[in-house]
Structure formats: C-alpha cells, structure tokens
Amino acid sequence: MNQYEIRADFDRDTIVVYQAFNDAIATAAVGAQRFVEPFSLNRMTWIKPSYRWLMHRSNWARSAGQERILAVRITRAGWEEALGRAVLTSPERRVYGDAARWREQFEEAVVRVQWDPEYSIRNVTLDHRSIQVGLSRDIVQRYVDEWVVEIRDLTALTHKIFGHLRDGRVDRATALLPPDKRYPLAENLAKRVGAG
Structure with a gap:
C-alpha cells in the first residue's frame, strides 16, 4: 500500500466521508438529511474518508462534542472539486518545491489537506497515512447545499x-467496519494533494 493513498467507501457517483459531532448538530443533520443549525457555516469543517481514523480521533464516539458519528455520502464531483482546490497544511517539498511557493498558495486556500497517521482497529499506528480535508467557510456552503447526498448515523x-x-472479539469488530478500498485519483489531483 502506498504511504499516501486515499481509501474510502465509494461508488461510481458518490463517496462516504465521516464526521463526529455533538448530539444537537447530529440530530438536526440526520433529521433534515442536510446540515442545518446548529451546524455552523462560518468555520472550517473537516471531512475524512477513513472511519478508523475518526475512531482514533473521537475515541470511539466517547470524546466530548464527538459523541455522534455520521457517515456523509457526498458526490464524487464535489469531493474532487475540493481536492482540486486544496493546499496541504505544511510545505511538503515533494509537492511545492519551496516554502515560499506553498505559503503564497496556503494564504489563499479555501480547502486544506493534511495527511495523518492511519490507525488499525486496535488503535495502533500504521505505516500509511489518512487524508483529512478541511473545507473553509468559503466553500462549506457548497458542501451543505450541493454535495451531500445522504447522512447516516x-x-x-x-x-x-x-x-x-x-x-x-476483534474478528467480530472488524467484520462490522465500513468497507474501504483505494480511491482512484487523476494524476493532477494526486499531485495536488501529495498522494502517491
């Protein structure tokens, strides 16, 4: 497996990303099948195609403010638009060449990408990375109004x-994990986000 590889649950038209919220935001979103108040359009929202990474981050839905886990199915067109506008959160030489070029792009970025260590179901750090995509308030309205297809709790x-x-019972736990497979990226998008 490539160290920088997007793995996700996807079909021809959509991809699933995961988010953790408090009860109020999650209940409203599942009921409306879109993000509504108290979800805020005025702050960055991070979406992740790795369920296991979110389990590490939310401590299996036990961390304060992350008690509810949502699977948000969005259009692949929206996902790839986000990646096409993304800038990494650090000046990776393999992507930008020099820090000045990265800084110039980062200051204008409406989408941010970072690659974090992926985790096994037993919360052990793996040798490959998991992508996180941050949507700024300049693009989050598109996510809410145009990209979201379905929200499952x-x-x-x-x-x-x-x-x-x-x-x-690790085998039983593993059998219940949401599916994932390598997400195919066009060469220009892979280069943009620093994927292998």
Missing part, C-alpha cells in the same frame, strides 16, 4: 464495534 454501530473490541 453510525453511532449505534460504532458502540457495537467498540463493545466487541472491549470484550476481545
């Missing part, structure tokens, strides 16, 4: 998986 599933892990 995976909180109960998350608790079930964690229960199996806690009880030492």
Whole structure:
C-alpha cells in the first residue's frame, strides 16, 4: 500500500466521508438529511474518508462534542472539486518545491489537506497515512447545499464495534467496519494533494 493513498467507501457517483459531532448538530443533520443549525457555516469543517481514523480521533464516539458519528455520502464531483482546490497544511517539498511557493498558495486556500497517521482497529499506528480535508467557510456552503447526498448515523454501530473490541472479539469488530478500498485519483489531483 502506498504511504499516501486515499481509501474510502465509494461508488461510481458518490463517496462516504465521516464526521463526529455533538448530539444537537447530529440530530438536526440526520433529521433534515442536510446540515442545518446548529451546524455552523462560518468555520472550517473537516471531512475524512477513513472511519478508523475518526475512531482514533473521537475515541470511539466517547470524546466530548464527538459523541455522534455520521457517515456523509457526498458526490464524487464535489469531493474532487475540493481536492482540486486544496493546499496541504505544511510545505511538503515533494509537492511545492519551496516554502515560499506553498505559503503564497496556503494564504489563499479555501480547502486544506493534511495527511495523518492511519490507525488499525486496535488503535495502533500504521505505516500509511489518512487524508483529512478541511473545507473553509468559503466553500462549506457548497458542501451543505450541493454535495451531500445522504447522512447516516453510525453511532449505534460504532458502540457495537467498540463493545466487541472491549470484550476481545476483534474478528467480530472488524467484520462490522465500513468497507474501504483505494480511491482512484487523476494524476493532477494526486499531485495536488501529495498522494502517491
């Protein structure tokens, strides 16, 4: 597996990204099948195609303000538009050549990308990276109004998986994980986000 590779649950037209929210935001979003108040359009929102990474980040939906796990199915056109406008959060030489060029682009970026360590289901750091995509308030309205196709609440599933892990039933937990496979990127998008 390439160290910088997007893995996701996707089909021909859509891709699933995961987010963790508090009860108020999640309940409103699932009910409306779109993000509505109290979700804020005035701050950056981070979307992640890796369920396992979000489980590490949210401590299996047990961290404050991250008690609800949502699977947000969005259009691949929207996802790829975001990647096409992205700037990495650090001046990776393999992408930008020099820090000055990166800084110039970063100051104008409406989408930010960072690659974080991926985690196994047992919360062990793996040798490949997981992508996070930050949508600024300059583009988050597009995400909310145009890209979102479906919002599913995976909180109960998350608790079930964690229960199996806690009880030492790793095989049962693994069997319940959402699917993922390598997401194909056009060469220009792969270069833009620093994918392998």
